[in-house]
Amino acid sequence: MFESLFSNLKEEDKNAAIENIIAHASPRVDFFLMLSLSLSMAVFGVLLGSPVILIGSMLIAPLLYPVLSLALGVIVSDAKLIARSFYTLAKSVGIGLVVGLVIGLLFAGASTLETLSLSTYVGGSSSFMYSVVAVIAGFAAAFAITKPHLNETLPGVAIAVALVPPLANAGVGMSLFDWEMISSSLLLFTVNVIGIMFSAMIVFAMFKFSFKKTIAAEAVLKDEREIKIEKES
Numbered sequence: 001m002f003e004s005l006f007s008n009l010k011e012e013d014k015n016a017a018i019e020n021i022i023a024h025a026s027p028r029v030d031f032f033l034m035l036s037l038s039l040s041m042a043v044f045g046v047l048l049g050s051p052v053i054l055i056g057s058m059l060i061a062p063l064l065y066p067v068l069s070l071a072l073g074v075i076v077s078d079a080k081l082i083a084r085s086f087y088t089l090a091k092s093v094g095i096g097l098v099v100g101l102v103i104g105l106l107f108a109g110a111s112t113l114e115t116l117s118l119s120t121y122v123g124g125s126s127s128f129m130y131s132v133v134a135v136i137a138g139f140a141a142a143f144a145i146t147k148p149h150l151n152e153t154l155p156g157v158a159i160a161v162a163l164v165p166p167l168a169n170a171g172v173g174m175s176l177f178d179w180e181m182i183s184s185s186l187l188l189f190t191v192n193v194i195g196i197m198f199s200a201m202i203v204f205a206m207f208k209f210s211f212k213k214t215i216a217a218e219a220v221l222k223d224e225r226e227i228k229i230e231k232e233s
Helices: 011-024 030-046 051-060 064-076 079-123 129-146 148-161 164-175 179-206 212-233
Strands: none
Touching: 011 064, 011 079, 011 212, 030 079, 030 164, 051 129, 051 164, 051 179, 064 079, 064 212, 079 148, 079 212, 129 148, 129 179, 164 179
């Protein structure tokens, strides 16, 4: 039964899933705009001590896709896709820290106590438990994005993954010069990324995506052409 979960997928669905992952992880201007808006919401969620705002920020964040794209690049052994995904993820981290720092400098003064109390919620003390959650969420994300009828579950997975709040918390920590807050938040973010990548690689390997290097390379070239056209227009 377990094997049938990974053997009943049509080749065209696999190709569509690969193209979808690469397209959503594209380092476009609109990707980083949505990311900036999401991170801004998350920073205010941290400052206000509001889990509701944090959940809302995770729903609009596209940060899950570069991690899945990086896992896909490793599975198909495509150095260009790996480099592209890593660039998108690294730039996203930089943007997250800058957004958190700037908003923190402007607004953290009146909300320092709430911020520090929420840092426990975001940073946490048990990296092992967070890594288990990340592995489960990464498995769910990779499986859902590959199965066409399960795509509607991705918003819920994005909430479970919790990639945006740690970045926002780290940026606020920078504005407060709180090294413990920065380090615990970045540790959580790193643990989540590794956990998601690990389980996503397992899912993609089970679906035999390793034989789809040509499809992945073509999807990357197609996306790069579209980006070039957008810049020239």
